[in-house]
Amino acid sequence: MPPSLELRNIGQIQEANLSFGDLTVLVGPQASGKSIALQWLKLVLDTGLVQAQLSQYGLDWGKSVSKFLDLYFGEGMHTVWQEGLSEVLWDHQPWDANKKISRKAVSKKESVFLVPAQRVLTLRDGWPRPFSDFSAGDPFAVRSFSEKLRLLMEQELGAGDAVFPKSNRLKSEYRKLLEKTIFQQFRLKVDALRSQKRLVLGQTAGTAPLPYMVWSAGQREFVPLLLGLYWLMPPAKVSRRNDVQWVIIEEPEMGMHPRAITAVLLLVLELLDRGYRVCISTHVPQVLDLVWVIQKLGRTQAKPEKLLQVFEAPNTQGLRTVAANALRKECKVYFFDGDSGQVHDITGLDPASLDKTESSWGGMLDFSGRANEAVATAMANTGTLFPL
């Protein structure tokens, strides 16, 4: 049985029955509950760790669910929980929020790594902010992610000056794709301004480094994600980090050109190859194209080279293995309907489905469809092919 999370009457969500695949993608309009669902997944699986980290930084919620949820989801967000109405079930078993939150959990293991949508806020002046640098009203996911990056920089990456490209991090094929699509001629490195360490983009020797604030929007969005991926893909022969089994990436496409998104999605395949279960929320059809191509090529037992061609990735032995494993993965796609509060399984992604949420890929193809109809009608009546 695949792991499942059921949410009832939580925030905008009236009912969500999420059965997770190896790769699970959530789509839906803004404020439809995708992020709430993903954060709830983290809370259910990492309750002890969340409690321990909050306590470590002097945050106390007593036994109050409401106070805890304000600390976890962010200020004012306790309203997502309606006492007596809200329900959470993990693997079909009730998850009693009052008990789970009021009692300190024994296990402090981290099984879910969450890359939040607000990741650009984790770097200040080019350096990850510590957990305590944020306000108590900021979401735990942002604070925790930022702290993780800070530790990574201080303990693993900050000693040398090169952060990207780095020979023992990521396969060389990925590095080349990221250079081509995101960093171009620049190198991500550590330097110091008046003894304060910071990440900068450097060109050739002798040219002034570019500080964080002058990077492109896509580079600013990508660097925290890159650092998160470094953490998930440790060097040497360890394929996964500690006890982490799940990776959540909110809106991996943020700020990036479709070619750069392609490179990021190839890294998602690497995460799957390493055995992580990956959940993504997105607003771009390109991510659903990834699910679609995995499903279609997988069912036709296509060669992994075909999948690599989609990414314009080199046909190397290492990437063929990653692609071959991806084609065996189970994918799931859910549409969060912000109007009804219902969550629909649209995994089929069939453009001919009679379920409009599935045929429009959760509304992401609606605009294209309307544009097609308008242009086709104009061409059918005034075009050179069919003059009236």
Add this chain to the structure above:
Amino acid sequence: MSFQNDVEQTAGLEHAYRPGKQALRPADQNKVDAIATRRLAGSADIDAALENLRPNENRWDYVVGWATKEKSEFLYWIEVHSASGAGAVREILDKLTWLKGWLDGEGNRLRNYRRKIVWIASGKSAFQQNSPQLKRLVAAGVYFAGGHYTIAD
């Protein structure tokens, strides 16, 4: 112009006119709806009607008449066809070429109506609305409706 009259005056379609969408084969009727069925001006199964006259040709499936709000008649040229493989777009373009040739000849009484040309998938689809292959069809005047189409103004 009267849609019913023009259908009945077209060679090969003399007996093809049906009220509403009744000319559509039963399996295809579920794939087409209208926001107001009383405004459907009738339909004809071109493919079946011309089977003997023009065998072995890429005949188009249906034409459906629609009374617009302005009381003029508008034609929906509907093809229910597989969308499951890469060759489907070529097949639709071939059918479109046939339709154009037929409208320039025997079907010319139906040529001067405003129109939409709609392809409905008969089963699962290999194309999304943002597929480049579909954009090629759009440029030729064909709208891919997925598995269902609702006739509206």
